[in-house]
Amino acid sequence: MQLLSGSLPNRCLMCHQSIDLPAKGLCAVCLDSGLYHQPICLGCGCGMQIQTRFCGQCMKTQPLNVIAPCSYHKGLGEWIGLIKYQRQFAVLPALSQALVGRILELEALGLLQLPQVLVPVSLHPNRQRERGFNQAWLIADAIHRQLNIPIVTEGLARTLDTQSQAGLTGKQRRQNLSEAFTLTNDFPYQRIALIDDVVTTGATAKEIAGLFEKRHIHVQVWCLARAEAPGVLD
Incomplete structure (x- = not known):
């Protein structure tokens, strides 16, 4: 985590007020x-x-459980984007802590069961070399440090070097990712949390969940934010 520790400011990135240690990246007011x-x-x-767990509409279809502490569109999305695209890791401690708080809240309500392992969304080796890091792994590592759930990177692999998802429609995203991932036959776990940024x-x-579910492995998704459809929070 040397990249992370070297990028933490002592002022809030949003309001620029001083932050009392050990808080980093975002002050409590801006985060909240x-x-x-x-x-x-x-x-x-x-x-x-x-x-x-679900609204009335989702109860009919039982979609994937997506656990996030915030909406991408409500003020924090810009800073999450900087993790991936500009190597700005300062918000990661505060947002990962907020995610863990959300996870523990839902666990206490009986709405989720903690997984056996954390599985970061894998990057194609070409993208990994180009970027120099996998933001999903950095998030998984931050969660691991708080919940002590092991990280597993063996088994899931991205075998197609697809174009970026940014700017694609939902249909184009699905087509872009078709058969882009593989899962080894000897994956030994029954409950996982798939980790991504957004x-x-x-x-x-x-x-990815489809690969695990074919093996009867339960999948939930943990992320720093979700970019939900327009109007759903109004």
Whole structure:
């Protein structure tokens, strides 16, 4: 985590006020302003009156559970994007801690069971060399340090060097990721959390989850934010 430790400021990135140690990256006020403050459906991300797993519509389809502490569109998305595209890791400690808080809250409500392992969304080797890091692994490592859940990188692999998902429609994203990942035959776990930075249409998560679910492995998705469809939080 040398990249992370070397990039932490002592001022909030959003309001530029001094931050009292050991807090880093974002002050408590700015962080809290971007977090969810209402029950959220784990399927589509819509707001609800009472925290249950799914809203009425999602109960019919039982989609993947996506656990995130905030909406990408409500103030924190810009800083999450800087992790991937500009190697700015300063917000990662605060956001990973917020994610862990959300996880533990849902566990206490009986709405999720902690997984056996964390599985970061894998990068193709070409992309890994180009970027120099896998942001999903950095997030998984931050979670591991707080929950002591092992990280597993063996088994899941990205075998197609697909184009970036940014700017693609939902249909184009699904086509872009078709058969882009493989899973080894000897994956020994029954419950995993798939780790990524942001869930948008869910195309990546669904493509990977399908590989695990064919083996009867339960998948939930943990991410720093979800970019839900317009209007679902209104």
